[in-house]
Amino acid sequence: MKRDHAPVLTGDGATDYARYMRTETLLDLQRRPEQMVHRDELLFQVVHQSTELWLKLAAAELTEATTRLTAGDPAAAEPLLARAALGIRLVTDQLEMFRYLSPVDFQAMQPALGNGSGAESPGWRRVQGASRTLGRAFADHLAEQQIDLPTLRDGNPTDPVRRLAEAMLEWDERVALWRVRHYQAAIRVGGHGAAGTEGSPANVLVRLIEHRFFPELWQLRVTTAGPAGDVTHPPAS
Template sequence: MKRDHSPVLPGDGATDYARYMRLETLLDLQRRPEQVVHRDELLFQVVHQAAELWLKLATAELTEAAARLDADDPAAAVPLLDRATLGIRLVTDQLEMFRHLAPEDFQAMQPALGNGSGAESPGWRHVQSASRRLGRAFADHLTRQRIDLSALRARNPTEPLHRLAEAMVEWDERVALWRVRHYQVAIRIGGHGVAGTAGSPANVLVRLIDHRFFPELWRLRRNAAAATADVAAS
């Protein structure tokens, strides 16, 4: 018996796949051929729009991870943070598409961008806010459990709280790597002066590269490494 594939979901589109994914809206979010000033605008928009979607997902995962910590369930927070981190890796990987965008082509499309800048990304702002929220939830959980942060490295590495701390460091590192790659792209195709050049947008990117959401966890690792080195030297 032939299966009926007629759509049953409400919305626009000839299939339920198109309706659920809202494809007509999604594929209409890029500038139309008669609007573009350079053909590579499609490449530029797809990369950035996809990044905003991955950042939206990462924010949702971070927010839920913080909620799980509020409920004193660090084990449940770990896979959520891992998913957010993978989203940032994918945001970083897709920047490779800009290898196919020459500086002169980027300059040709510049009028279409107006005064827009990646620094205005709502996805990035939401990720920042959610990361700070996770940091506060982690600190509050330690307080409720009467766990001193300095003793965290001595705990069993298979324990959920230890794994969560490692996942938070991994998140921080992946975000920094994304910003490094973004900086390199800005220098390569954007015509920005290198960091230190007066008025260069690259200066903002460099400050973001050095930022850490969870500096206390990085200090903990440095202190542990220093203590190990001291023992080895004695």
């Protein structure tokens, strides 16, 4: 018996797949060949547009993790952080495409970019805001449960709050690795002068590499517990 594949969803497209995924709109978001000043504009747009989608998803996962944590369920928040971190890993991996974009080709297509900058990314701004909100919610949860960070660090590895803290560190690290790779890609294609060059946007990228959303969690990595459980800095080597 032949299966009926006639679409049942409303919207544009000849199939339900096209209608649900809105492929006609999606695939029309890139500049047409006759509009391009260089064919690698397609590569450039696909990488950045897909980055915006992954950042949108990551921000949504962070927001939901905050909601779960605020409701007193850190165990439910942890896997959401893992999903967000994986999204950033995929964003980082696709920067490998820029290995196929030479400095000469990038310079040829730069007029099409206007004064655009990655710092203007709405996805990145959402991620920044969601990360800060999560950090505040985590601090509030610790205060409500009367948990101090050294105790959390030295406690049960299976404790949901500790596991969430580890997931937050993983998220922070993935973002930092993305920033490093982004900086390297920007230098490689010749869009920016190296860090230290006066007026170079790369100076901003380098500063961002050092930024952490959850510095208090990282600080625990460079401290040790004293005999009475107090936290002391390790001796200088």
